[in-house]
Amino acid sequence: MRRCKAEVEQTRQRLLDAAERVFSDRGYAIARLEDIADVAGLTRGSIYWHYEGKPELLEAVIERSWFPWDQLPLERAGAQPLPGIEEMAAVLGNGVQRTLSVPHLRRCAAILLQGHELRHISERVQARLQGMQQRIRHYVSLVLEQACVGRLAGVERDALARAVGVFMFGAISEALLLGLPGEQFPVGREVERFILALLFPCVAGG
Template sequence: MVRKRKEDVEITRHLLLEAAEEVFSHRGYAQATFQEIAERAGLSRGAIYWHFKDKSELLDAVLDRARLPWDQLPERFSCLSQTPTVAQLSRALGDGLQEIVSDPRLHRVTLILLHRTELIVENDQVYSRLTRIFNRIKTYVIAALNMRFKEADGTPCTGIPAIATSIKALLTGSIYEWLLNQAEIELKHIPATVEALISPLQGKTSALNQECVLEHRVGGGLVVSGQ
């Protein structure tokens, strides 16, 4: 009997979260009401109050369920056995966008995060999460490029932070525009665009006579190549 009760509670919570995710993504956080969410879930408003003290707590629970690809960037990078090539890095970032647009839940949560700007003012968690996501993209790119592109003295190339900022702007801007108007954005071209943004580092390697050398790992060893 206790087990059945627990299962019922979990089912109710799941239904509420599914309904809230849909209502928040379509109506926006500020416009959404508990009545709409309850009706979408086929439950009463009392069921919502039993599980969540207010709308902000409900939103937090909705966001916590979805793990965006960019949330996982630090984990993916730390698990790499070797430094990613520029092509691998570009594909990984492009794949993250494709995953967001092809997964209904990630699509809805991204819509809530990026298109419902009232959340930035009303909900600290949304602002913090957006900041963390954007910073993770930049941190990941800087770390990957720092390991691959070095100045002649072994220090990271000075242009890397600016390139990482441009890549972050490309990714966040592209997904934002795609959510507004899918017809105008070709996400399949993102990896090539990322490579183009990184190309000054590769051009510097060949044009400036070893001022910046390209490092890459082969197996467990480190090979340094230059002009």
């Protein structure tokens, strides 16, 4: 029984690994279950044994991914002690660099950023992307609230936090579009410099 369960899980992981590669390389819309089965070295029937179809396979691929910003706090109670702006910028920049440098994370980011294809396919996948964006914005807003000591209004903090999140995802999208290898291009450092250039003048002038 234990061996059987282990074999089932091994097959499941082979399917998810293959689906991750096919979805990221070819795009979800044109990816076929036959392509995924071929990459996994399995039959199409084995996919239906584990998943109902392509949308469920997509959700399983995304749900097993763990990005650097998934550990950022959602509530102030879980954010203590809060970092300063420089440390926060480094955390977010390093997160971007890691996402682009680790093959698994890079592929999953490429899948998630196919938003125009996926928003009508799976509410769970769309919620995953939106949740990450909200977590980043909330984290930046918390750090700004501490750094500004009330000198910036909530709407100003939220606008700055949104700008940081938009730039981060834009930098990732650009790197993926241009095929820039994460280990050779300091995209994370560029994100860090942008955050510092954006936030420090606002804090100083608040």
